[in-house]
Amino acid sequence: MERAVVFAGFGGQGVLLAGKILARAGMKAGLEVTWLPSYGPEMRGGTANCTVVLSDEPIGSPIAESPDVVMAMNGPSLDRFESRVAKGGALIINSSLIDRGVGRADVRGILVPANELARELGEPRVANMVALGAVVGALGVVPLAAVKEAMAAELGAKARGNIVALNAEALDLGHAKAEVT
Amino acid sequence: MADRQLMTGNEAMAEAAIRAGCRTYFGYPITPQNEILEYMAAHLPRAGGTFLQAESEVAAINMCYGAAAAGVRTMTSSSSPGVSLKMEGISYLAGADLPCVILNVARGGPGLGNIAPAQGDYFQATKGGGHGDYRLIVLAPSTAQEAADLAGLAFDLSDQYRVPALILADGMLGQMMEPVALPPHRDPATLPPKPWALTGAKGRDPNYIASFALEPTVLRDLNVRRHARYREIEAREVRWEEVATADAEVLLVAYGTMGRIAKTVVRRGRERGIRVGLLRPITLWPFPYSPIRKLAERVRAVLTVELSAGQMWEDVRLAVEGRCATPFYGEMGGVVPTPSEILTEVMRHV
Incomplete structure (x- = not known):
């Protein structure tokens, strides 16, 4: 088993953090993982992405030619990665900011209004966790509970008040969107 | 399974250095290795060591020279253009027979280049980037775990042979995170003694450390003794990994990322029934000439793949010496070829 996920969006949308949390959850679940960020001269408002590979064997290439799941938090990310998703893979589309769906018949498109759902929770910054919940659902190789634990560990000392609980709710909301009905 | 931490290659090398007993670090910022300075600034003082951000790369390597002469485990790090600046100091360290660990988290070049992963510094690392007739022990990790393991080994080998050791990584390995099982902490007081170090001459004859000998026969003799140590390193310390080589028709040779x-x-090749194997050099100097030569006796082609125009390729051809075809496939400027592209190249030689 080897699966690759690309997280992409504007700098500041938390795509690198979402990837880190999935990588940490995979590690805790006993898998081999790699987390590879785009590390160009990037800034808030520019584009950012990272690739997470999860495997039950040592990982060769940390670059995914055909990711199984892509989380597109903005339009440019969908345009850039849509053609690369593996056949039978999934595209998580942040429909709060992207006004189109998937243009391919061989890929599952999951529309998640991540920003709106986050606002309904009262914390706009958890939009990335809503989308990550959908990624976890579509991917199906790391339990949601492990992702919640990894989220709490990754936020660590920065998490004050009910932040961990809010992020966990966000993960649940997104996860429900990706469940096959 | 040992407790694993999710770390970047840069952090893994920094933490492993501290655990290996490194107690002085001198550096100057440059992408993509700034996390090493940040990590050392935060963690080395807590281990009782000294972190110093020098005024330049040249200053940093010369601070290493001083710390090494005093017998302390010392390290500097930089990325390609910054490592070029250190070359004079590295030659002096080699000439003074001082141990030191240098990390090069390489980037695209030449010149200022870019910050993407590249392997264009192979010649500089393995063939003497500085002046004079010297060698560095050169280690090339391919994962964050191996980066941590080789950082520890670099200190041990450098002390044992009194030869500076360079770890040749690249921006991808420096920036990516993987699980790492860290080695235990070693107390510097328990490391092998360095009777040659400048520790104050109370109760003993003074030690002398310099890379300077005006009299040609004296300098010749120093070089002869040093090169005898190089021969010893070549005989004992060659390291490499083989994957699926037993029945390989095409042998890939590639290092690092x-x-x-x-x-x-x-x-992927094996899944399609293609008999492809890999020899991955872990030490770039000493280079695994002999294992490559043995495999060259029974494969059709040895395909070297590098993030350069073909630098290690020269050593591969020296190893093969015409026993089989020696094609090359590479990318430059920070472009990383995909597995599919390399597999297409492999197919041309089956």
């Missing part, structure tokens, strides 16, 4: 990507090529 390219070496791990080549593992994916081998796996």
Whole structure:
């Protein structure tokens, strides 16, 4: 088993953090993982992405030619990665900011209004966790509970008040969107 | 399974250095290795060591010279253009027979280049980037775990042979995170003694450390003794990994980041029934000439893959010496070839 996920969006949308949390959850679940960020001269408002590979064997290439799941938090990310998703893979589309769906018949498109759902929770910054919940659902190789634990560990000392609980709710909301009905 | 931490290659090397007993670090910022300085600034003082951000790369390597002469485990790090600036100091360290660990988290070049992963510094690392007739022990990790393991080994080998050791990584390995099982902490007081170090001459004859000998026969003799140690290193310290070589028709030779990507090529090739194997040099100096030569006796082609125009390729051809075809595939400027592209190249030689 080897699966690759690309997280992409504007700098500041938390795509690198979402990837880190999935990588940490995979590690805790006993898998081999790699987390590879785009590390160009990037800034808030520019584009950012990272690739997470999860495997039950040592990982060769940390670059995914055909990711199984892509989380597109903005339009440019969908345009850039849509053609690369593996056949039978999934595209998580942040429909709060992207006004189109998937243009391919061989890929599952999951529309998640991540920003709106986050606002309904009262914390706009958890939009990335809503989308990550959908990624976890579509991917199906790391339990949601492990992702919640990894989220709490990754936020660590920065998490004050009910932040961990809010992020966990966000993960649940997104996860429900990706469940096959 | 040992407790694993999710770390970047840069952090893994920094933490492993501290655990190996490194107690002085001198550096100057440059992308993509700034996390090493940040990590050392935060953690080395807590281990009782000294972190110093020098005024330049040249200053940093000369601070290492001083710390090494005093017998302390010392390290500097930089990325390609910054490592070029250190070359004079590295030659002096070699000339003074001082141990030191240098990390090069290489980037695209030449010149200012860019910050993407590249392997264009192979010649500089393995063939003497500085002046004079010297060698560095050169280690090339391909994962964050191996980066941590080799950082510890670099200190041990450098002390044992009194030869500076360079770890040749690249921006991808420096920036990516993987699980790492860290080695235990070693107390510097328990490391092998350095009776040659400048520790104050109370109760003993003074030690003398310099890379300077005006009299040609004296300098010649120093070089002869040093080169005898190089021969010893070549005999004992060659390290490499082989994957699926037993029945290989095409042998890939690749190191570092390219070496791990080549593992994916081998796996995908084998899934399609292509008999492809990999030899991944772990020490770039001493270079695994002999294992490559042995495999060259029974494969059709040895395909070298690098993030350069073909630098290690020269050593591969020296190893093969015409026993089989020696094609090359590479990318430059920070472009990383995909497994599919490399596999297509492999197919041309089956």
